[in-house]
Amino acid sequence: MVSRVVTPFERRKDVHLDTLPAADLGLTKRPRRNRRAEWSRRLVREVELTTNDLIWPVFLMEGNQDIDVSAMPGVSRMCIETAVREAERAAALDIPAIALFPYTDPVLRDEAGTEAFNSRNLVCRATRAIKAAVPEIGIVTDVALDPYTSHGHDGVLRDGVVVNDESVAALVEQAIVQAAAGADVIAPSDMMDGRVAAIREALDREGFRDVQIMAYAAKYASAFYGPFRDAVGSSAALNTSPALTGDKRTYQMDPANGDEALREVALDLEEGADMVMVKPGMPYLDVLYRVKEAFRVPTFAYQVSGEYAMIEGAARQGWIDGDRAMMESLIAFKRAGADGVLTYFAPRVAQLLREQRG
């Protein structure tokens, strides 16, 4: 084929659509055939997103009103009463599970995060209330100390260092009170070494043999958690300890590492994780793909707060089509191998899928 070079300022005036010769490239392979009609596109579609793929993370707070999360338009911190009602709505939309994240009153936060071990803390009370009202929905609770510590770290801090083994001992206590409150899935998001084994052992010993563990196995030290930290009040801005930077890079993973994610997942599976997670989602689709390919176990992606904020923020500015970007971002997780996705969009997606089904 001859390619004609046309400089930007010299368009060939004699070339018009209606004067182009009838061309035939003589192709036998034309991938566009399968795309020409909606029925055909449906027929050749490789993966599908259904409500079965959704876990809805919700933020909790004390009191009897809800407060918007400023960096996550459309998301609020719910009081328990609202959370129960929203769990009912989620169940009615066929969303399999919700994940609970508390905003802890600053007066209840301390150096050791002791409110985490209070069997009457916000998460435990919400778990009991939701279980009583909506027994059919799965409840996932987060194990990590950051909503409870004055310094905002996920573990125990000694001389400015988040110490591993003591942190694990604390996380075990937290997991036990959550399981006792009725949590179905314990989800350690702390990234301490050895916590899955310790939690599994303690759950079994305490009579919670059937409580599942979803390990945040490959969790990266990410800027995309920013809005979440505001929502649960654990951002660096709220830290009072001068020793702290709010930086979690000594326990969360380096965004440059992919092989390391496979080693982390292997360890958590050996230690007894029933499901594993990659987090954040969209910037780590390669990691998700590799994890699923390597282990073929139930694998989840967390579309985190910053990802939600980017899509929803741009949509509210009118810069992108929010619904389409939402659906496209979620089908990408499925294509990469996710069995499910934690997403703040869950109820909206479920609603949209229901409307599409007619």
Ligand SMILES: NCc1[nH]cc(CCC(=O)O)c1CC(=O)O
């Ligand atoms: N261990 C806490 C935790 N659990 C889930 C998220 C982030 C979720 C989100 O950004 O949506 C975080 C934040 C963090 O590690 O700092």
Ligand SMILES: [Mg+2]
């Ligand atoms: Mg690990």
